[in-house]
Amino acid sequence: MKISTKVECGIIALIDIAVNSDNDSVVKINEISKRNNISAKYLEQIFPLLKQSSIIKSIKGASGGYILARSSSEITLNEIVNALDNSILSASTFNDKFEQMAITAINECLWEPVTDFMCSFSENLTLKDLADKFNELNSIHVEPMYYI
DSSP states (O other), X not given: OOOOHHXXXXXXXXXXXXXXXXXXXXXXXXXXXXXXXXOHHHHHHHHHHHHHTTSEEEEOSTTOEEXXXXXXXXXXXXXXXXXXXXXXXXXXXXXTTSOHHHHHHHXXXXXXXXXXXXXXXXXXXXXXXXXXXXXXXXXXXXXXXXXX
16 A cells, blocks of 8 residues: 555654653654654645644744644544545545446455455554654664773
C-alpha cells in the first residue's frame, strides 16, 4: 500500500509534537522541520488540515507554535489519515471497462475486507502508541559512552 507524502509527513510531525510537547509546551514548525528533515513550507501546508480536524491547536505570538488539541491517546491513526487524505481508507473503484460482476466480486472478496481491516486497525492505533514506539526505538539508539 502506498500513502502520500502528505500523510507520512503529517504523521511524523504529529509524533514529533506528541514527543516534544511535555506539559503542553508549544512546538514550532521550524523545530519539527529540522528534527525530521521535512520542509517547513510543506508542514505549513499540512498543519491547516490537522487544525481543521481538531487534531492540533495553534498558539499565536512570538512564543507560539502548535500543541495537540487532545491527549495523544485520544487521537487515532484513522482520524489523522482521514484529515490528510480521506481517499486512502475508502473503498477502491475500478474503471468502467471491467465487467460489472467481476468488479463486484473483486470488491466484495478483496477490497471491502481489506478496507474494513485497515479501518478497524487504524481506529485502534493511537498517536500515543506511535509516540511510545518512537521513544522506545529512540532509547535503543543512544550514542555509546566511551571511557578512556
